Amino acid sequence: MLRVYLDQNKWVDLARAAAGHPRGGQFADALTLARAGVAAGTVSFPLDMYRYWETSKRRDDRSRDDVVDTMLELSNQHTMALPFPLLDREIDLALKRRFGRPEHPRQVQEFGIGIRHIGEGRLDWPELDLSALPDGGVSLAPGLSSRLSELINQSAEEALLRAGPDAYRASGFAHSDSDHAERFVEFENKVAATIATNRLTGDAIDVAVRATDFGDIRPAVTIALGRIGMTYQEFMDGITVGELISFIDDIPTRYVTNAMRSAKHRQTQQKWEPNDFADVVALPVPAVYCDVLVTEKQWVHRMRQGKVDRRYNTKLLANTADLVDVLVAASAT
Structure with a gap:
């Protein structure tokens, strides 16, 4: 698949095509082939937590529903795991390649169904309650109760995806309360200032970016080291700077993260923006685990600079219309 x-x-491109919007005409063929691939079971368009998040920020109900309709149709509620459990497994595997342990790296299923797969059981979820029926549901036809449970799950999934900022605010959560994006920009601006102050160029920028990233993942690395009976200090005492860089690059999603960050830090004319936060946290997972990643031009360019497409055999596209050739090729295999 x-x-x-x-x-x-x-x-949004495909939603416009589905709605007959004038700006969606150029994507109509891509939408037709996407629908055919999904119907045939040969193509999957998985969602992740960040698609739920970005969609829920869309204020206009009609345009949000247009996007959700297209998401539900093409995704079939296929979803991707969060970056954090994937990172834990990737660190275990990098340690095993270096030290031969842990014997049993932590396992994660990259793809699954619904937001419950994303949440890994951490969500309270409505369950089918047949206790109100006179016989407790015993008289239901075989398979009917499971079908009812499936419908409840689908309805809850759809409600979460369709909920807009007003619904979230009414439930006690406002998107504007989150300052992650602002703190991200502040952090990257500090990194940029350090690079400029020290007049770093070329490979030195890559080293600086990876050093700051290792500080970010240090807690996860420390936990993983504890699983093989090693302390963080023992790990650092036994590794050179070059080996540490190689170790970080051996963690796939962090390689992509740092390829994106390094490339942008080299282009000082483009400032860091809050919108970059969602891209830097969301795109590394599909860049590693999906076959095709369709995103904005700047990130396609930066990932190609970092040879992400070659390293993980991922096709990177900036134009949604270019899906036509990819989907046609997939249907011929």
Whole structure:
């Protein structure tokens, strides 16, 4: 099955095509082939937590529903795991390649069904309650109760995806309360200032970016080291700077993260923006685990600079219309 990840604006492209919007005409063929691939079971368009998040920020109900309709139709509620459990497994595997242990790296299922797969059982979820029926549901036809449970799950999934900022605010959560994006920009601006102050160029920028990233993942690395009976200090005492860089690059999603960050830090004319936060946290997972990633031009360019497409055999596209050739090729295999 061909796994195709669409960034938010690429879902909007297909939603416009589905709604007959004038700006969606150029994507109509891509939509037709996507529908055919999904119907045939040869193509999957998985969603991740960040698609739920970005969609829920869309204020206009009609345009949000248009996007959700297209997401539900093409995704079949296929979803991707969060970056954090994937990172834990990737660190275990990197340690095993270096030290031969842990014997049993932590396992994660990259793809699954619904937001419950994303949440890994951490969500309170409505369950089918047949206790109100006179016989407790005993008289239901075989398979009916499971079908009812499935319908409840689908309805809850759809409600979560369709909920807009007003619904979230009414439930006690406002998107504006989150300052992750602002703190991300502040952090990257500090990194940029350090690079400028020390006049770093070329490979030195890559080293600086990876050093700051290792500080970010240090807690996860420390936990993973504890699983093989090693302390963080023992690990650091036994590794050179070059070996540490190689170790970080051996963690796939962090390699992509740092390829994106390094490339942008080299282009000082483009400032860091809050919108970059969602891209830097969301795109590394599909860049590694999906077959096709369709995102904005700047990130396609930066990932190609970092040879992400070659390293993980991922096709990177900036134009949603270019899906036509990919989907035609997939249907011929």
